[in-house]
Amino acid sequence: KGDQARDKDKADRATSEQVLDQRTRMILYQMINRGIVSEVHGAISTGKEANVYGAAAHADDFSQIHRAVKVYKTAILSFKDRERYITGEHRFKAGADKGNNRKMVKLWAEKEFRNLRRIHSAGIACPEPIQLKLHVLVMGFLGDQRGWAYPRLRDANIPADEAEETWNALYIQLLGIMRRLYQVCKLVHADLSEYNILYHDKRLYIIDVSQSVEHDHPRSLEFLRMDIKNTGDFFRRQGVDTLADRAVFDFIIAPEGPVEEPSLRESIEQLYAARAESATDSKGAAEQEVDNEVFRQQYIPQTLEQVYDIEKDAERIGHGEGDKLVYRNLLADQVVLPKTLDGQVSEDQLDEGATLDSEATSDE
């Protein structure tokens, strides 16, 4: 058999369990051809919106390494749920054609790739983004040498005798990550939970960031509060003495303060100290509880005030008044849109390193 036929076999192997469409197979085939992966294995995970496959690749020194390939499903309706992440995302304004699934899915993949790069380069533990082609994303593998993926935090196997100490430390680690994500990456994860965090050796790895939003997205604070609630609930169930959601929220968004360890950890310890003080002081623990509940229920006014008018904003951009927009940093920073507002592809919008070649932008 020739090389080509063999490569094709390898691509086909990923097809055996889950039916991949012809386009996806061609992309995998091309990636194998280019050495981005050498072989695609079975699915690590099959989800509603994407499947994740294990893959092998050769490192520069020809040793074998593992990679993960996330394939977004192009023929699904569940992306409709995701509209709330897009509305107000300027990065989606021009490129998103809600009637065109394939294009939408490609945008999600691009968004995940781009967010991963930002998170990875901020030094937050996450998969290394390696290659993107349409709806197929290749990333570093989070797992052991034998190809076993790290467990989700939900399934983390922590010995009973170190459980208390470990869960407490992980909680504090996560608060630091959330602040870093917000302050350094300018992102809110927006689907953070024990399902989208992998665990290994006392470290947390953040995954699944396609829906993560810029911190000046009109609903980012709402998403942040949801992330705080979901993760707080989880750690509470592990017996961790968690901080009030409001205290966590303020800690994450405060512009002043550390964004590096170990200072992050120290300032969290100060939050605990402040809480202990106020509990013995005027406000009782019960009152704090009520406070927290109120915080959880209320709508954060900041997001209400940020009235977002897509039409008007587009007009402003058209008149060269883009700097008047609340979301102007999104514009300054936009790289994922395949098209500009006037329909032209511009070079700086293409993620460097990503394979958004002419084929990728002209495929529809």
Ligand code: ADP
């Ligand atoms: P979904 O959108 O389906 O939730 P995720 O990005 O959360 O997709 O990935 C689904 C699962 O695949 C994860 O829970 C994890 O078990 C596995 N996974 C994802 N990315 C990686 C990776 N880089 N390395 C190892 N396993 C991964």
Ligand code: MG
């Ligand atoms: Mg997930």
